Amino acid sequence: MITRRHLIRSIGGLSALGVSTAAYGVGVEPVLRLRVTRYHPMPRQWPADFPLKIAAIADIHACDPWMSLERIEGIVDRTNALNADLIVLLGDYVAGLHHVTRFIPSSEWARVLGRLKAPLGVHAVMGNHDYWDDRTVQQAGHGPTIAHRALEAAGIPVYENDAVRLTKDGRPFWLAGLGDQLAFLPARRFRSMAHFGADDLNATLAKITDDAPVILLAHEPNVAPLVPARVALQLSGHTHGGQVRLLGWSPAVAPRNGLRLAYGHFRLKCDLIVSGGLGCSIMPLRFGVPPEIVEVTLGRSGPVVS
Numbered sequence: 254m255i256t257r258r259h260l261i262r263s264i265g266g267l268s269a270l271g272v273s274t275a276a277y278g279v280g281v282e283p284v285l286r287l288r289v290t291r292y293h294p295m296p297r298q299w300p301a302d303f304p305l306k307i308a309a310i311a312d313i314h315a316c317d318p319w320m321s322l323e324r325i326e327g328i329v330d331r332t333n334a335l336n337a338d339l340i341v342l343l344g345d346y347v348a349g350l351h352h353v354t355r356f357i358p359s360s361e362w363a364r365v366l367g368r369l370k371a372p373l374g375v376h377a378v379m380g381n382h383d384y385w386d387d388r389t390v391q392q393a394g395h396g397p398t399i400a401h402r403a404l405e406a407a408g409i410p411v412y413e414n415d416a417v418r419l420t421k422d423g424r425p426f427w428l429a430g431l432g433d434q435l436a437f438l439p440a441r442r443f444r445s446m447a448h449f450g451a452d453d454l455n456a457t458l459a460k461i462t463d464d465a466p467v468i469l470l471a472h473e474p475n476v477a478p479l480v481p482a483r484v485a486l487q488l489s490g491h492t493h494g495g496q497v498r499l500l501g502w503s504p505a506v507a508p509r510n511g512l513r514l515a516y517g518h519f520r521l522k523c524d525l526i527v528s529g530g531l532g533c534s535i536m537p538l539r540f541g542v543p544p545e546i547v548e549v550t551l552g553r554s555g556p557v558v559s
Contacts, residue, residue: 286543287331287531293550296524298485299466301552303424307468308337308371309547311490312380314532315362316348317355325365328531332369332546338421339373342366342409343490344380344433344472346400349534359403367407373419376428377404377411380472380491381435382534384451391438396451412470414453416460425465429457429484434473454479469523474514477525484523486551492516494529494542503542516542 295301310332314320332340346363348356369375383400384390390398401411410417412430419428432451439449454476461467467484471477474489494516495503503515512519519525531544 287328288543288545289331289335289548290529290545291548291550292518292526294486294518294524294526296485296551298482298523299551300424303421303426303466304550304552305339305421305426306335306337307488307549307551308332308335308340309343309488309490309526309528309549310340310369310531311343311472311528311547312345312349312493312530312532312534313362314345314347314349314382314534315357316350316353316532317357319350319353319537320348320357320532322357322361322365325362326368328546329365329368335546335548337371337548339419339428340369340371340375341428341470341488342375342377342404343470343488343528343530344378345382345490345530345532345534346380346404347382347386349382349532350537352537359399360406363400363403363407363409366404367409369409373421375409376417376430376470377409378430378470378472379411379413379433379436379451381433384433384436385438390436394437396436413451414457416457416467418463418465425463427461427465427467429461429467429469431457431469431471431476434471434476452476458483474525474527475509477514477519477521477523478510478512480521480523480525482522486549487523487525488528488547488549489514489525490528490530492527492530493532493534493539494527496533496536496539496542498529498541 387398413432416429434450434452436451437449469484469487473491495506506515528547529542
């Protein structure tokens with residue numbers, strides 16, 4: 254998870270590069286650049302002759318001026334142009350910044366995301382900021398959040414410890430969505446609890462009723478070491494790649510259990526891909542990790558050569 258202390262330390266490390274570098278990190282990379290990052294993992298649990306293309310969007314953090322509705326519209330158009338089989342939304346739709354000119358209501362950004370189209374549909378999970386921004390949910394200790402309801406009103410199903418069986422060309426697979434692992438801010442009513450999340454990995458996987466391959470959506474990547482080999486691929490966001498990434502190193506993302514799951518493709522019991530996301534949190538700064546849409550291609554369309 255990005256912490257204020259680690260992010261400020263990262264920014265301090267950039268200060269020696271001068272004002273022009275800082276201006277680029279605030280005014281150019283997070284606002285004007287948008288790339289498509291492509292992965293072609295080959296998890297052993299996924300049939301090599303079963304091609305599937307996934308487009309993943311993470312960490313929009315809708316707000317003016319840093320992630321306006323116009324920018325989100327551009328992201329939607331760029332994503333639709335990939336012609337993916339399915340599109341997944343990996344959480345954190347609401348603003349993660351305090352210094353904004355406008356907090357965009359969930360109904361507005363959700364309506365724009367409702368324009369996403371794919372043959373196998375658009376599917377979403379919640380992120381920590383979607384929970385943290387909802388005072389009613391924080392007080393109640395359970396969802397659904399305002400963001401959750403807005404997405405469903407726009408026709409996008411949201412998964413919280415749930416799974417759905419999808420089929421492409423007559424071949425089934427499972428798409429599972431985990432509840433957010435950092436959903437509830439520490440408060441007096443939770444002092445005795447060791448766990449502040451809305452996630453339940455075991456209950457989620459228990460809803461899978463056959464041996465078709467599984468793709469897991471989880472906003473935070475940190476659950477990956479606990480994900481069993483039954484799952485072929487986990488897709489996550491949350492880290493923003495650290496927002497500052499130097500020579501492949503994300504100093505703002507602290508290692509956990511010996512792993513720094515900050516950005517990119519990892520091979521654990523299942524394959525894990527962590528998106529660098531689109532928006533910003535804490536500070537409107539990106540350097541070395543431009544906003545990105547992730548395209549993942551599983552399997553291959555040609556004949557399998559043994």
